[in-house]
Amino acid sequence: MRQQREKQLQIELLRSLRPVFTLWLILVALSAFSVRGLSLNVYGITQPNSATFTAIVLTVLVVVHGGCGWLMPSFMKYRFGQVGLLILQIVVALIAGSLIGFGQGMLYIGIVPIMLLEAANLFHHVWIAIGSLIGFYVFIWIGILLHTSFRESLPLGATGLFVTFIVVYYWFFFRKQIQQRQHAEELLAELNIAYQQVEDSATRAERRRVAQDLHDTLIQGLAGTVMQLEAAQQFMKQDQADKAQATVDRSLTIARQTLKESRTTLTNLRDDSETDLAARLGLLINVLQSKYGFEVTTSIKASPVLPAETLTQIVRCVSECLMNVYKHAGVMSAIVKGQPVGDHHYQLQVVDFGKGFKLSQTKRSQDHYGLTELEERLARVGGTVAIDTVIGEGTTVTLDVVTSK
Incomplete structure (x- = not known):
């Protein structure tokens, strides 16, 4: 699994750097061709027909190199x-270097970093590639120094070191960004699995409780009724009609009491399974804290009466909000608050004190931080979502649902 993740990281890294490498390659080719032309003018060398030919061949070579x-x-x-x-x-x-002649130093300075970093990505030896890159530049600089003066070779050496720094910096920057994104995606997948496990666990616990409540009411009441009816049957066989009638009356009383208790039990079961918002959120938050070290402080007041579908959508929305905090806010803690608003509304707030974001730009982006999904989920159950965010201070997501009237 680790090798697969590393392979996927390499693929994502190279794909994300495609536009950068392509633009860099074009700039390097133009710079090398310009250096060649300037050098020919300085040394008074005239090649009237070679410039066009060199430009065409160099373009083809750059396209082939970039295509690879x-x-x-x-x-x-x-x-x-x-x-x-x-x-x-x-x-x-x-x-290309042998063809361009005077501009080959500039060409190698620009092209070799790309190839060495591709090799590092291929063979998993990043520091070896970086060391080779620096060694290559030193080798080129020494070769130029032997044919020119130190003063003339110094700008090229400084340029090589500067290019090395830029390439290495952006390599690690892109690699870190992709690693963080993949890690967040893995955590999101694990959280979805954990959420399903929570759902299954809650279902199993509910079934056990239903079985226990039915045993305590309906089954025991039916057993008592059967025993009374069996006794009445024996009295009837013995021609003891008065005792049989009294026993039947007691059976009816037990049956009515059992029916009443069963109805009460079913009502309680229905209410508990539909309104236990705090317990459902507690299971979800326990998973976040135990598996990911993400601390969540909760304050749920007066849990409302909610249909099962509404409860499920609310919990999933809270899960999405907490994952957004983990992925984007740059903090490892959040607050979940819930309280009634008016007679028929209930609000849940997910608060973090992270870095915040620009809401207008986020809505125009493709990711949306899952905001569209939040709005769609709540819209299914007649709810709304509101977001208040300030860069550098944090974000508050407010989920509003209509409760039973």
């Missing part, structure tokens, strides 16, 4: 396919 990098994520499951693409990139880079 673009296809790399699709070949992640084929180790030899990845190696083949990497080798092809190296060959293309060497051909």
Whole structure:
């Protein structure tokens, strides 16, 4: 499982860097071609027909090199396919360097980091790749230093080190972002499983309680009625009509009492199973605290009478809100408050003191932080959702549902 997650991380990392690598490659090619032209002018070398030819060939090589990098994520499951693409990139880079001549230093400075980081992603040795990258730049700088003066070679060496820093920084930045997203997705999947387990556990506990209540009322009452009727039957066989009648009367009394108690029990069962909001939230929060170390403080006042479907949607909405806090707020704690509002409304609030966000931008984005799903869930049961968020201070999500009238 860990290897699969690492493989998925590598694929996501390369895919997310595709646009960056492509833009970088174009800029490097243009810079190298410009350096070549300037160098030819400085040294007074004239090649009237070679500029167009070099530009065309260099464009083709850049497209081939970039295409290999673009296809790399699709070949992640084929180790030899990845190696083949990497080798092809190296060959293309060497051909382009020999073709461009004076601009090859700039070309290598820009292209080699991409290939080394692709190799690091392929062979799982990031620090070896970074060390190789720095060593390569030192090697190029020494080679240039041997053919020029220290003053002339210094800008190229400084440029190489700067490029190394930028590439390595963004590599780790993107890798960390993808790791955090994957971790949050894994936790969300586990939370969904845990929520289903909570639902199943609550169902099993409810069944046991129903069985116990039925045993204490209906079954025992029926047993008493049967015993009384059997006694009446014996009295009738013995021609003791008065005793038989009295026994039947007692049986009717027991049956009526049993019927009354059964109705009361069913009413209590219906109320308890539909309105136990605090208990359902407690099960969910216990899972969050025990499995993920996410602390939730609760204050549920006067739980209302809720239909089963409404209760389920409310608990799922609270679960989604808490996961949003975990994924996006940058804190490991939240507050869940519940209280009646008026005669026929009940409000639940999920409060965090995290980093907050811009609500207008979030609604326009594709992710929405699950806000659309929250609105749809509550709309099914006649509820509404309101969000109050301030950057740097936190977010409050208010869930409002209509209670029984």
